[in-house]
Amino acid sequence: MRIPILKLHNYLLISIQIDLDDQTAIQFQEDLLNKIHQSGATGVVIDLTSVDIIDSFIAKVLGDVVTMSDLMGAKVVLTGIQPAVAVTLIDLGIHLNEVTTALDLEQGLIKLRQELEE
Amino acid sequence: MAKNLKEILVDNSNDLVHMWLEEVAEKQKEVTNSAISQDLFENTNREFVNIIFGSVEKESLTSDLDSFTERVINLGWPLSYLTDGLQLFKRVAIEFLIEHEELDVSVPKVLRHVDELVNPIINQLVNEYSGSWENTVSLQRVALQELSAPLIPVMDNITVMPLIGTIDTERAKFIMENLLDGVIKHHAEVVLIDITGVPVVDTMVAHHIIQAAEAVRLIGSTCILVGIRPEIAQTIVNLGIDLSKFPTKSSLRKGFTTALEMTNQMIVQTNSEEQTIEELIDSLDRSEQS
Numbered sequence: 001m002r003i004p005i006l007k008l009h010n011y012l013l014i015s016i017q018i019d020l021d022d023q024t025a026i027q028f029q030e031d032l033l034n035k036i037h038q039s040g041a042t043g044v045v046i047d048l049t050s051v052d053i054i055d056s057f058i059a060k061v062l063g064d065v066v067t068m069s070d071l072m073g074a075k076v077v078l079t080g081i082q083p084a085v086a087v088t089l090i091d092l093g094i095h096l097n098e099v100t101t102a103l104d105l106e107q108g109l110i111k112l113r114q115e116l117e118e
Numbered sequence: 119m120a121k122n123l124k125e126i127l128v129d130n131s132n133d134l135v136h137m138w139l140e141e142v143a144e145k146q147k148e149v150t151n152s153a154i155s156q157d158l159f160e161n162t163n164r165e166f167v168n169i170i171f172g173s174v175e176k177e178s179l180t181s182d183l184d185s186f187t188e189r190v191i192n193l194g195w196p197l198s199y200l201t202d203g204l205q206l207f208k209r210v211a212i213e214f215l216i217e218h219e220e221l222d223v224s225v226p227k228v229l230r231h232v233d234e235l236v237n238p239i240i241n242q243l244v245n246e247y248s249g250s251w252e253n254t255v256s257l258q259r260v261a262l263q264e265l266s267a268p269l270i271p272v273m274d275n276i277t278v279m280p281l282i283g284t285i286d287t288e289r290a291k292f293i294m295e296n297l298l299d300g301v302i303k304h305h306a307e308v309v310l311i312d313i314t315g316v317p318v319v320d321t322m323v324a325h326h327i328i329q330a331a332e333a334v335r336l337i338g339s340t341c342i343l344v345g346i347r348p349e350i351a352q353t354i355v356n357l358g359i360d361l362s363k364f365p366t367k368s369s370l371r372k373g374f375t376t377a378l379e380m381t382n383q384m385i386v387q388t389n390s391e392e393q394t395i396e397e398l399i400d401s402l403d404r405s406e407q408s
Contacts (some may be wrong), residue, residue, distance in 0.1 A: 079338055083298030086333040095332055097363075102338040103305060 003028045005035045011043040011112065012036065012074070013105075017050040025061040032065060036074045043112040044069055047105050049080030059094045066099050075115055077101065079108035123231050126218060127211060128175055134207075134214055135167050141206045162190070166200075170207055174235050183239065187246045197247045201240060208236050267293040269300035275381045277306035278370070282315030290326035297330055301339045308377040309334055312370050314345030324359040331364045340380060342366070344373030 001024050006013040012035060020028070032044070046062070048054075054062075066076040079102045081089075089096070100115065102108035127134065142163055169182050190200065215228045266289050270278045279297055301309055311327065313319065319327075331341035343366040346354075354361060367373040378384055 078336075081337045083295070083302060083333070083337060086298060086336040087294060089336055090329050090333045096336060101336055103302070103307065104338070107307070107338060 001027075002031065005032060007035075007039050007041065010041055011045060011109070012039065012041045013045050013047070015047040015050070015105075019051065019053050020058050020061075022057055025058050029061055029065050029068070033068055033072065036069060036072050041074050042116055044074050044076045045079055045105060045108040045112060046076065047079045047108070048085070049082070049104070051085065052082065054085050054089060056092050056094060059089055059092070059096070063094075063096055063099065066096075070098075075100070075112060077108040077112050080104055123215060123223065123228065124174065124235070126215060127235075128171070130214065130218075131171050134210055135164075135171075137210045137214065138167055138203075138207055139163060141210060142203060145202060145206065163203075166203055167207070170204070170236075170239065173239050183242060184246070187243055191247065191250050197244070200243050200247075204236055204240050204243070208232055211236075263292070267296040269296055269304070271300075271304040271306065272374075273383070275305065275307040275383075276310070276374070276377045277301065277304050277308070278310045278312060278374075280312040280315065284318065285316060285323045285326060287322070287326070290323075290330070294326070294330045294333060298333055298337060301334060301337060306339055307381050308340050308342060310342050310344050310370065310373045310377060312345040312373075313343065313350070314347070314370070316345075316350075319350045319353055321357050321359060324354060324357070324361070328359075328361065328363070335364070340364070342373045342376060344368070344370045 001018065003014060003016055003018075003024065012032070014028075014032070016028075018024070035041070036044070046065075062078065066078075069076045077100045078096075081101060100111060102111050139160075165186060169186050172182055187200070211232050212228060215232070216225060265282075267279065267281070270280070272278050277300060279293070279300070281293065285293070297309065297311075300306070311330070313327070316323065327343065331343065334341040341364050343361065343364065346366055346368055365373075365376060367376060
């Protein structure tokens with residue numbers, strides 16, 4: 001199962017609509033980094049609205065993806081994290097401190113543009 | 119034989135009532151309650167003793183007892199008034215029976231019999247009372263729950279959660295849930311948590327607030343902690359709590375200004391005083407010209 005990555009101008013849009021398993025997450029990480037390399041995108045929005053469960057491994061992969069993309073010059077925003085997911089992450093002690101977040105895709109794009117303009 | 123004892127009690131009810139009333143009056147002198155008028159007290163006493171006798175006579179609990187207890191509860195009289203009264207009744211009855219000349223029953227049996235007559239009444243009363251207390255407590259818990267985590271959408275994208283009173287773990291959990299759901303529901307970009315009304319901020323409360331703020335950040339909103347009083351600032355620093363991860367402000371007003379800045383909004387005063395004065399002068403000029 002591969003997660004589709006859409007390109008929109010300079011941005012990459014990813015909407016995750018399944019519960020990620022470890023394999024898919026790793027695959028997604030590789031796909032995204034390759035895509036950034038190919039397209040030279042400067043911003044990435046990962047939308048998690050439909051994700052109900054995030055375990056510690058997936059959280060780590062997401063955190064890593066953000067750091068890696070940053071290294072490759074693409075700013076990442078996570079959007080639409082569900083309250084239950086947020087509470088679980090905090091309880092697990094995963095704070096994702098370096099990650100920019102936004103309420104939804106729209107806000108995410110606005111934040112991305114703001115950060116890239118600065 | 120048991121019949122006899124009861125009959126003796128019922129037959130001599132007048133004497134017993136008299137003795138009991140005297141004892142109660144004596145008792146009342148010790149614990150004088152100024153809020154209760156003498157008349158009311160005597161009337162209630164009389165009614166009470168009649169009900170006791172009613173119950174003793176039938177050897178079962180009457181509905182009179184229920185209604186009487188309900189009334190006393192509504193009046194707000196203490197439970198001790200009723201239990202003391204019944205204890206006194208027991209004592210009076212036992213003394214009376216033991217001193218009764220026609221009696222050929224041993225003392226322990228008398229004690230036991232009187233106990234059997236009076237104890238059901240005591241149990242009933244205590245049950246009624248504790249029932250009413252439990253009822254009150256559960257009602258208050260519901261009321262408290264409703265008040266515990268209100269979320270007010272003040273403007274587009276800005277929401278305020280004023281917290282009042284001590285925060286325990288249960289309430290903190292409730293606050294967190296309400297906060298996150300509210301942020302999603304109102305689509306709030308900035309949430310202000312106002313802790314002006316929280317008397318004590320210890321490590322646990324701070325921990326809960328930090329967790330809530332982090333969770334808010336994860337779902338893509340920003341949390342500003344406002345209403346930090348001087349003493350709370352002192353406690354927080356002395357306890358070594360790190361609140362530097364999210365913005366804090368001393369008052370809701372300052373926090374709100376920051377929130378406006380963060381959401382690229384501002385409040386503009388229409389029709390300022392200067393303008394009004396200018397308009398006034400203009401109109402004067404015009405009237406002079408004409």
